[in-house]
Amino acid sequence: MIIDDIQAAATILAEGGVVAFPTETVYGLGADALNPDAVAKVFAIKGRPSHNPLIVHVASIEMAKAVASEWPDAAEKLAQTFWPGPLTIVVPKQGRVPSVVTGGGDTVALRMPAHEIARKLIKTFGGPIVGPSANASGTVSPTAASHVTQSLGESVPVLDGGPCERGIESTVVRVAQDSVNILRLGVIGRDEIARVVPVVETHATNDEDPLPSPGMLTRHYAPRTLTRIVDAKDIAITLAQHPNSALLTITPTNLPGAIAMPADASSYAKRLYAALREADAMGADLIIVERPTAIGPIWDAVRDRLRRASAEH
Ligand code: TXA
Ligand code: MG
Numbered sequence: 001m002i003i004d005d006i007q008a009a010a011t012i013l014a015e016g017g018v019v020a021f022p023t024e025t026v027y028g029l030g031a032d033a034l035n036p037d038a039v040a041k042v043f044a045i046k047g048r049p050s051h052n053p054l055i056v057h058v059a060s061i062e063m064a065k066a067v068a069s070e071w072p073d074a075a076e077k078l079a080q081t082f083w084p085g086p087l088t089i090v091v092p093k094q095g096r097v098p099s100v101v102t103g104g105g106d107t108v109a110l111r112m113p114a115h116e117i118a119r120k121l122i123k124t125f126g127g128p129i130v131g132p133s134a135n136a137s138g139t140v141s142p143t144a145a146s147h148v149t150q151s152l153g154e155s156v157p158v159l160d161g162g163p164c165e166r167g168i169e170s171t172v173v174r175v176a177q178d179s180v181n182i183l184r185l186g187v188i189g190r191d192e193i194a195r196v197v198p199v200v201e202t203h204a205t206n207d208e209d210p211l212p213s214p215g216m217l218t219r220h221y222a223p224r225t226l227t228r229i230v231d232a233k234d235i236a237i238t239l240a241q242h243p244n245s246a247l248l249t250i251t252p253t254n255l256p257g258a259i260a261m262p263a264d265a266s267s268y269a270k271r272l273y274a275a276l277r278e279a280d281a282m283g284a285d286l287i288i289v290e291r292p293t294a295i296g297p298i299w300d301a302v303r304d305r306l307r308r309a310s311a312e313h
Contacts, residue, residue, distance in 0.1 A: 002145055003157045006117065010124040012157060018042060020134040020148045021121050022161025023113040025086045025169050025186070026141040026273070027148050028057065028131025029156070030121065033067070036098040039130055043100070045152055048137040053103035054130040055088050055111050055170070059122035064110045067128055069094045074197040075175050081196045083112040084119065086166055087188050090174040101130055111170055117161040133169060134158070138220055140280070140309070143167050143273045150277075167270035168301055176200065185304045187269060189297020219311035221273075223280040227287040227310040238288055245286040246279035257282065261290070265298035272302060276309060 003009060009019045009030075016038040019030045029046065031038040033056045043050060058064045061079050065071050069092040078089055093108035102108055113119065113131075122129055133141040135151040142148045145160040171186030171193070179198040182190060193199055225246070230238050232251050239245055239255070247258040250268070259275050262268045279287045289306055292299055 001149070001154050001157050002160050004160060006120050006124055006159065009121055009157065009159050010126075013038075013121075013125045013129060016041075018045060018156065019121075020142075020145075020152070020156055020158040021115075021118050021131070022145070022159060022164060023057075023115045023118045023131070024165045025113075025167070026143055026164055027134040027145065027158070028055075028113075028118070029134040029148075029152070030057070030129040030131050032125070033057075033101055033128040033130045034096060034098065036100045039098060039100045042130055042132060045156065046132060046135070046137045048132065050100070051103045052137075053105060053107075053109060054101050054132050055109045055172075056097070056101065056128045057118065057122060057131045058110060058112050058128050059119050060112070063122075063128055064089075064112070067094050067097050067108055068092060068110065072175050072177070074178055074180060077196050078173070078175075078180070078193070079112070082188055084114040085112070085188070086114070086170040086186050087111065087193075088170045088172040088184075090172065090183065107174070109172060115161055115164075117159055121159065138222060140221055140223055140273050140276050141169060143270070147273070147277065163270070163274075165270065166266075167272055168305055171301075173199075185297075185301040187266070187298050187301060189300065191297065220308040221305050222309045222311070223276050223287060225280050225284055225287050227276075227289060229289050229291045229306050229310050231291050232293075235288060235290060238286075242286045242288070244284050245288045246282045246284040248275055248279060248287070248289045250290050250292060263294075265294065265296050265302065268292065269298050269302055272305065 088111040134148045143164040171188040172184035173180040
């Protein structure tokens with residue numbers, strides 16, 4: 001159910017209810033982060049495994065510090081540089097953060113979203129709110145209010161903030177002493193972060209898996225339809241083998257039914273999840289996605305999501 005009144009949404013949160021809200025990345029499913037019963041509703045609605053922790057959204061650095069037991073210099077520098085924006089910072093949690101929020105762990109993931117409606121909602125409510133992506137666990141994240149309703153049903157109220165500007169989920173970093181590990185790639189890239197604080201390299205290099213968060217199951221962000229990433233040169237043969245395919249291409253084509261994807265990274269990321277939903281709705285046997293080959297941090301994040309969307313069941 002679409003709603004437009006931030007005050008009404010804040011009242012729902014104060015009463016222990018759940019409201020979906022827009023951010024610059026994807027829509028989140030909001031609830032009072034300090035109310036374990038409210039947070040439990042979020043897990044139930046999403047069908048999310050209880051060990052997978054939630055991101056706590058704040059409207060100020062003060063609000064973040066009020067739920068962190070330590071706020072290292074590295075966290076302060078990152079927050080000063082990238083907040084509000086699509087960076088999530090994992091730090092040790094305070095006792096007042098219910099363990100249901102953190103999947104039983106002793107760290108909490110914090111983010112100050114850039115979307116005006118998200119920040120107004122948190123301010124009006126007056127405290128931190130959890131915000132996992134507002135979709136059923138494991139499926140494609142919502143980048144429009146209508147996607148939330150499609151995924152979670154009409155009973156979940158959604159504040160409509162239009163299409164999300166960034167289109168893929170935030171970069172997640174874990175603060176360790178004076179440095180950070182990258183747990184999830186996003187539009188804020190490794191090099192940008194490394195200009196502010198040292199990034200301790202894991203086994204990952206650019207396009208490979210970073211250290212997994214508890215929620216980074218291999219198959220995630222996935223359409224219902226079998227999805228395969230295919231090199232541009234192999235698309236014709238794949239189509240010949242699978243004539244009833246949906247197609248996401250960057251290279252212009254006049255194949256009927258092909259979904260044309262933008263050639264620049266930001267626009268591609270913004271469009272990606274809506275395009276996967278459109279492809280999923282075509283009733284195809286296969287979704288063929290042309291493999292993006294361009295270089296850059298947003299492309300790395302896009303490839304990360306495409307790899308998970310196309311992982312085996
Ligand atoms: O852009 C975003 O981050 C969106 C918007 C709504 O803010 N939210 C989002 O939440 O993507 P979610 O729950 O779909 O993904 C959160 C990711 C998961 O991979 C989870 O495992 C990880 O962050 N995470 C949360 N708390 C963590 C913690 N304490 N330590 C390590 N990873 C954590
Ligand atoms: Mg999610």
